Amino acid sequence: MKKILKITGISLLVIVILLLVAPFIFQNQIKDMVRNFVNNSVNANVEFADVSLSFISSFPQANVTVDNLKITNLEPFKDETLGSVKSLSFDMSVKELFKKADEGPIVINSIYVNEALVNLKVNKFGDANYDIAKETENTNTSTDKSEGFSLSIEDYVITKSALTYLDEGSNTILHVTELDHSGSGIFSESVSELNTKSEANVTLSLDSTEYLSNNRIKLDALIDLDLENSKYTFKENKGLINDLPLEFSGYVQLIEGGQDIDITFENPGSSFKDFLAVIPKTYSQNISDVETSGNFKVNGKIKGLVTEKTIPTLDINIASNNASFKYPDLPKRVENISINAAIKNTTGNVDDTFVDLKTLNFKIDEDEFKSSAVIKNLTKNMLVSANIDGVLNLANITKAYPITLENELSGIIKAKLNTSFDMNAIETNAYDRIKNNGNISVNDFVFSSADIVNPLNITEANVSFKPSTITLENFKASTGKTDLNATGTINNLLGFLLSDKKLKGDFNVASNNFLISDFMVEGGSDRPVNQSAEPNDALKIPAFLDCTITADAKTVVYDNLTLTNVKGKLLIKDETANLQNVTSDLLGGNLNMTGLVDTKTKTPTFKMDLGMSNFDISQSFRDLDMLQNLAPIAKVLQGKLNSAITLSGTLGDDFTPLMSSISGGALAELLTTKVEPKNAALFDALTSKLSFIDFDKLDLKDLKTALKFENGRVSISPFNLNYKDIGITVGGNHGFDKSMDYNVVFNVPAKYLGSEVNRLVGKINDSEVNKISIPITANLTGSFTSPKVQTDLTSGVKNLTTQLIEIEKQKLLNNGKDKIKDLLGLNSSNQTASDSTQTQNSSPVINVIKDIFPNGNNSSTPTDSTKNPTNVVKDVLGGLFGKKNKKKDTIN
Template structure:
């Protein structure tokens, strides 16, 4: 007994050792086999992070797990992802591992987890899934790798995208879970499947399914010999709409053939509500309904490159109604008679007949009818709409997911007949539309806009492709508008992706821009209540709508923008390609007028603008306080009172709220002060300058008719040199400042000596031999720092040098004049020729003495000249010192000037 137990224990231990060691023995072999199989069979780049073999995961089966599998296309879809999967699981019998390397290993079960499969067919018919290498072998013997002998397969939490550019089909299947159980090793078998997913489908630009929830329980009869698949027991759900169907699908050599029929198993009108996408569908299980809703159809025939299956699908409802228990209104008298037909199998001959689609809420009835034909090519549309709807009743009868209230009466009686090619080519002469539409007492509330929008009346007259709007009256907040005009392509805008084109004349007594500014909000929780809270709008980009191509000729008596009030605003606004062009804008503001031409564009990642601005007779102080741009261009303007005239050319980048990025400005300006007085107390720079120059009173300076030029570049404002005179003082200003208020300016003053007092004039007279009260003293002043904390530096040394040079030159000129007079006296006999021109008791002749080395020996006369030069310099310093004395006491320059 003990011996038997030992043998049994040894066997158990051996099995465990084999189960543990087996994966290490076979894993490398399977990795090599997988790579070999991929390289031999696929024309694509296949990668995976790891391969793991386990005997415990599905014992007694062996489980091969491939992690992070990716398949990347080669040409003609170079770099596109065909498929990625987080995990691929293959299960097979353990005995398959002991087969020779040349024998295929059969897979019993395949599981794909969290995969993304991206199928694409381009406009030339190339398919990205066509990656199998051509089999050039003449026999199947000797093939190695893996072969499928499936009993079960699964696709879990995956996504499949299908895009066929030729057929104009786009299918997106999300949250896909699909499984199948059968035996593919038999020629005839049954496959039991379960499928569920969210499905979106677009065909030729029309959306037919939008994240509709689809599920399918299907039992398929499979005949692999004839490639025929028969639906035995099947039920599908579209949202909550049940469909049962039967028939078969068969794959032939050059075409496919199908014969399918389907219908709703019940006729309850809830079936119709169930088709509505889940976003708009609310608690249909509690809805009270009457009447029926029936879907019945057949799809049959062959499908190949030239043909599609024929179809006959009808959707009907008679005298139906529904009412949500929590809402006060019911939708009644619902009648539907819709058919989708194709009698020939030719795709372009598919058509949809809308024999009737109508409903009633209270006494308001709305109905439509028409036909859509040639839907796969140049679709022909023939529709008629008639009725009246109280918009407020819509939310009272159906639980729309809306945060705003709608009110107003919409009335329509119109018909339209057109083909889509004419709409796309804007050939509106081929559009036949006629009739009218009107909306009265319309109101719209939303958290996204500051005030309720009210439309007292809006008329629309349809005539061919044109829609005339003879009268539109709108109010919101402080704003009132009255408009009339035309929409050139309303039908093109509604049925295709065309821009909305039109032109309008707009008049307003008061137009407040703030009434149309959208405030960004964020959700905050206060206690148990969630509410919208305004946040700074600087991070939210304001965009000019890309779909607008509209001209507005406007006239407004008053325009309110932020803290500005503009009067008599007129001009033209053109919007196109996310760009607003402003033409011939004029308005009265700041007791003057402004003319503007320019544009604002938001089509690039960073918005930008260009403008030409004419400022005519503006009040300087008011414009400085009201315009941020003026504060950056001319900070000193806040201390100037008077009138300004200027022309400004500017372009630059904009912030998300469409305010200028000052450092990006490029342009120039020509400014003229029509009348101007200075109040130094309002500007730190002028106040400090006024306190340091005792011979000037800045309050008395008149800058009228002063002209100057400005240039803007790299965040700097450059001031071209300009001059002005103040009671005999000539001033020149030049330099630049940045938009952060740092400055670097030069001020050069030419001050007449007579402003320095009789004592200074007497000193100059002694040096020059006569009174030179009219001599000018040049005083350079450097201005740095910033406008709030200026640094003023008087260049005294340069001023002394300039004044000294002037005095010396004046002395030379006086000597020359005396010499000429002496010569003239000698010629006339009035003077002894031996008498020197200049009396100098130290004069010893003009010969210069030199020492033995040739160096000039200073004479007594040279010493006297140097002494005189020093006296001139000292006098100059004294004069300039006098300028700066008594800064606290301003001289009366008026008296000095007399």
């Protein structure tokens, strides 16, 4: 007995070892088998990462697994992926692995597919990307057998997969996601039976009309397979669309150029809860506990050919009478529900498909809503005829139905409207083919959103519809502290609501208080006005607006500015706002604006012409950041300003200018101006360097100058002004960063330049000298808050002193020459020869000589020692030049 057990154990051990080792022995053979099959079977590029063999997982059968399989098409779908599979497994008899080519096809019993992605496509020429099988050569020898695989399936499983089918010819699109499918059947026989279970999310669109939209579908189907005639007949079939149970029967047969379809379906029950089941669970939530009354029935028949030119005829009906529902956790009931709708096509021509909504009525509390509509010609120029009559309390929507709204919504809408139009008329603005009649009113409407700072409260709004026009009769609203009152006309409301057309109209808007901050997202931007960084997410003017707004606002508040009596016109189109003759009272004066703001590009741009009249200077340059950057020093001025500014640049995400981008120019005129230099660092620095000027008494009245700004710097054309009898010329530039580089030239009279200069001027005592002035240049650098002042005052005074000394010297010399001439009589006029006249007109020198030599002789001995000629001449010359030699003691 022990020997038998030992032999058995050894045998089992050997078998297990063989089962484990065999896959490695036959690994290359299996790879060659798969590669040969692929090469002999398909016209496509096939790649796979690995092929493995196992005898353990599927014992007593062999299991072959292909990992990361990918199939790529050849022409006419070159390089397009037909499909990819993460894992593809086959179960088959071990002997099938060792079949030779002449022993017939390999028989596969089971297939397992995991995470397959399949893209099926038929182009407009009828070529199919899945038609990749190679044609086999037919022979008359009965013993010849086709090579390849034969399916004798006991079961197959597809998990976590997806499929897309696109037929360009019929414009059919099918998306299947989250597909789990299993089935069993024998495909080797010409007629067999396939038993399947399927579950997936399905989206189906036929010629641009979406019939299923990511609906969850379950299907248990028993299908007869007639492979010889490509006909698939549904025998016992039960399915779920979302939670709506359906039973269907019929067949689908593949024919040349399309499919032949004959399918009927209906819901087996008749409870109104089946209607709620059609709605996706995302919007309807759990309906198991919903209380309902009334009936609901859906049935349909789809019959005919699917070809490039035709679709099956349709007769799908939905009906419900006097139904109601109430969710257990919600306070309101929806009742008096009546639905009578049909989707029909009686010709097989896709253009003849139409939707007939005869009735869609319901009631919530005391508010009744009734509607009907017919929609024809769905695939071309759609024709719509609709009637709406009812009241809808928006706040009751979430109280009666479990829908979660992103934003708060309340208010009462009353509508009585009938309309008839075709889509082409809306797209081409053919208003004569748009027939509207009735009105819609909104009361106490409240809307909040993350895109606006404060909820929008529409107290009252009324829109009237007439065949040719839609009129906004009144619109009263508020948000934050802003109030709005508007009227106007709307040209294409239906085009805006039903297509991608722009909202066109002309509106008159009035407001008592309009705060810009009420329309800005909180925390939108913390950048300073002179930001240089480009914004990440700038505000945009809505692209759908194409309108003209005539505004009249008593007060508009923007940041720290308050504008009053704002009037003007705003044209909005193509994400651009064009301001035309906008006027306002601001800062004690009048403002006129013309220009545009363009937000089409990533970074918004602007161009603006500003006219400012009688602006309060100090307040303007203190409160207006732009002006403060253009002329920082002006904030110390008191008085009035006229200015014309032209500027352009880019805007930040809060619609304030990026100062480094601004370019343009300005003309400024100062009126009745006084300087208040206290606490101004620049004036303090100038005063410390230039003692001859008192900036408190600087007169800037009627000063005119021109500014040019570009690349972050402001250049000022040289301008002249006066302080007393001092002429001043100013020129240079500064940056928006408050850096500066200015030259101020003071034409200073000599009398202001110190005591030494004044002593020289007084000594010269000449009226022309008193008029002498010299230029003193002050170079201003650094910044307005930390200025650096350098002057040439010292060198100027030194040069002036040297000049005055030279003038004094020349004057003394000239005076000395005149005295000598007087002494010599060279300055006397011609005289007669009479002695008496000569005596009277003799020069001082002649008289001295006569005193010295009274007798006219040439004796060298003086008669009077005090009248020594030499001493007399010295005394005279000494007196002439303002100095005398001291007398020396003499001994006779």
